[in-house]
Amino acid sequence: MNQARKESVRPGAASAPRILIVEDESDLALLLGYNLESEGYVVENVARGDEAELRLAENAPDLVILDWMLPGVSGLEICRRLRAREATRTLPVIMVTARGEEAERVRGLSVGADDYVVKPFSVPELMARVRALLRRSRPERIAERLYAGDLDLDRETRRVRRGVRDIHLGPTEFRLLEYLLEKPGRVFSRAQLLDAVWGQAAEIDERTVDVHVGRLRKALSRGRERDPIRTVRGAGYAFDETFGKV
Numbered sequence: 001m002n003q004a005r006k007e008s009v010r011p012g013a014a015s016a017p018r019i020l021i022v023e024d025e026s027d028l029a030l031l032l033g034y035n036l037e038s039e040g041y042v043v044e045n046v047a048r049g050d051e052a053e054l055r056l057a058e059n060a061p062d063l064v065i066l067d068w069m070l071p072g073v074s075g076l077e078i079c080r081r082l083r084a085r086e087a088t089r090t091l092p093v094i095m096v097t098a099r100g101e102e103a104e105r106v107r108g109l110s111v112g113a114d115d116y117v118v119k120p121f122s123v124p125e126l127m128a129r130v131r132a133l134l135r136r137s138r139p140e141r142i143a144e145r146l147y148a149g150d151l152d153l154d155r156e157t158r159r160v161r162r163g164v165r166d167i168h169l170g171p172t173e174f175r176l177l178e179y180l181l182e183k184p185g186r187v188f189s190r191a192q193l194l195d196a197v198w199g200q201a202a203e204i205d206e207r208t209v210d211v212h213v214g215r216l217r218k219a220l221s222r223g224r225e226r227d228p229i230r231t232v233r234g235a236g237y238a239f240d241e242t243f244g245k246v
Helices: 026-038 049-058 075-084 102-110 123-137 171-182 190-198 207-220
Strands: 018-022 042-046 063-067 093-097 115-118 145-148 151-154 159-162 165-167 229-232 236-239
Touching: 018 026, 018 049, 026 042, 026 123, 042 049, 049 063, 049 075, 063 075, 063 123, 075 093, 093 123, 115 123, 145 171, 151 171, 171 190, 171 207, 171 236, 190 207, 190 236, 207 229
Parallel strands: 018 042, 018 063, 063 093, 093 115
Antiparallel strands: 145 151, 151 159, 159 165, 229 236
């Protein structure tokens, strides 16, 4: 059954790295969320470890800011489980905790945290650590341009070209292409594309994705030009990783 979602689109949401804050101190969570959003990130807050597990299983973000002590499941255990799963083994994790002893820092890093910040901490310093981790782990999320074969997507000017031809896309088709281009070959379900392109609160039938993919295909390919979007029956859509290579 197709799920309905309330439409709430943030301009450029697909291009902005997504960050999950797992923190049960509401004031700190709000402070971090405000500062991250002011730098252009898409932020989601959860206060419990078990709720974080559900979010991470549904649609993994680009980075997690994870408190050590949480109700439900501890941050330490969440980090351990993330590293045990193939899909999240390399997901960047910054652990935030009041435990400042060397032994505790070693313990946090030993379960797979990429960085470790002790409360109270400098927010600008944390922002710098977030940027550094994202640069190392997902350079395509912050690159100004994405390329595949003769296709060129410019995030700064919001323009798309195929060879010498300008491709005119609506805002939704642009975000859809951008998201697929970030991970060539990866198959995304319609639900995942709704979350990433339209937003998690969108009240839109999943068949809407098919309509916009159809529009995107029509704009990208003319005549005998190769279609770069691959349909995977029963699974979803992917940007063909062989596009421009064969």
